[in-house]
Amino acid sequence: MRRRDRDFGGTGSMWLWVGLAVILTGCGTSGALKSDRSVTGLSIVDARAPQASTAAAPAFVDEPAPPVSDTIPDALKDINFGPRPDEMPVEVATETPVLLAGPAPDFAAGSALVQRTETDPVDEEYDPWEPFNEKMFTLNRNLDRFVLKPAARAYMVVMPEPWQVLIANGFDNINFVPRFVNSLLQGKWGGAGREIGRFLINSTAGIGGLFDPAKDYWGIQKSREDFGQTLGVWGSGPGPYLVLPLMEPLTVRDGIGKFVDSFMDPLSYVLPFFWTRLGMKAGDTLNDRALNYDLFQGFEESVIDMYSAVRHGYLQHRQQLIKE
Numbered sequence: 001m002r003r004r005d006r007d008f009g010g011t012g013s014m015w016l017w018v019g020l021a022v023i024l025t026g027c028g029t030s031g032a033l034k035s036d037r038s039v040t041g042l043s044i045v046d047a048r049a050p051q052a053s054t055a056a057a058p059a060f061v062d063e064p065a066p067p068v069s070d071t072i073p074d075a076l077k078d079i080n081f082g083p084r085p086d087e088m089p090v091e092v093a094t095e096t097p098v099l100l101a102g103p104a105p106d107f108a109a110g111s112a113l114v115q116r117t118e119t120d121p122v123d124e125e126y127d128p129w130e131p132f133n134e135k136m137f138t139l140n141r142n143l144d145r146f147v148l149k150p151a152a153r154a155y156m157v158v159m160p161e162p163w164q165v166l167i168a169n170g171f172d173n174i175n176f177v178p179r180f181v182n183s184l185l186q187g188k189w190g191g192a193g194r195e196i197g198r199f200l201i202n203s204t205a206g207i208g209g210l211f212d213p214a215k216d217y218w219g220i221q222k223s224r225e226d227f228g229q230t231l232g233v234w235g236s237g238p239g240p241y242l243v244l245p246l247m248e249p250l251t252v253r254d255g256i257g258k259f260v261d262s263f264m265d266p267l268s269y270v271l272p273f274f275w276t277r278l279g280m281k282a283g284d285t286l287n288d289r290a291l292n293y294d295l296f297q298g299f300e301e302s303v304i305d306m307y308s309a310v311r312h313g314y315l316q317h318r319q320q321l322i323k324e
Contacts (some may be wrong), residue, residue: 087313125315126240133243137307140245144289152289164291166210172222173202173209178261182225186233191223198222224321228257232322243310249314 127133127294156164176199198214205213214220232238233252239252250258262268271277305310 011072031184087152125311126238127311128240129242133241133311134307136243136245137249137310140243141306143246148286148289148291151286152293155286155290155294159287159290160292164287167283167287168291169202169206169212170209171287172212173199173206174266176222177266178221178227178264179225181264182227182230182261185227186225187222188225188317194220204262226254226257228254228318229322231257231319238315238318241315244246249310251315251318254318 159167176195180195180199181193183189183195187197197218198212198220199209201214201218201220202209202212205211215222228250236253238254241249241251242255243249244255265282271280
């Protein structure tokens, strides 16, 4: 045998690799040379899985599989194939879940744990005066149902809707000053420019502001800035939610904003008498209620807790205006 190896000379190594190839491939369809686990590339494939064959399948014998190292040829044992799946380290989570609320969970019963994340919404509806606010809300609701809405119905009979729109435009044009000033205070130069443009156009081409050609023909929309929003932009918190008689819902911050805006109302200087301004305000409120006569139509029947719904809607709307 040694003499034959010398005769082959340099071709001996080639025959060695051919022999390894035969061992690895299992000689075609012959099952005698195949081991239970064959090495293919860098992964270990279970050869016990059912495979297509024309021969009858032998009876399955439940015997322990030999170690993988016993089935690998000696020429490949020195090659580092990396750790086997059963040798891979297993990481065990050690973090303790954070419970939202309630008693300690029964781990023996397999209780599910709910974890709080940073994206959970934060309840910002701060309403420490809720008992008082609910009473005032009920009072305002009854005043609207039994006083303001019937008055608006009668007002609609004597004042057609086109005239109501003209009156609303006139009040809106006069009150451009707070919107202009608060746009400047918030650094919204585009909004301030729109307010100046709207006032000049509507005061001239709009016949004293009765018409709104700035929006109808030039598409110039009015801004919606007030001092309550200005305080919010400056970083002031909303404070407690508050409902007062004969007033719309607000927060403490918005109440201060309305007080400051009242000093920028041109009517307070043109009509210095309190009762005159009160009459103008009442007329504006009645005209606005007539324009929005069906505002709450069906709303009371579809909402179970109307107070919470109005509070949530108002606070979300104000927060959105500050972000714009």
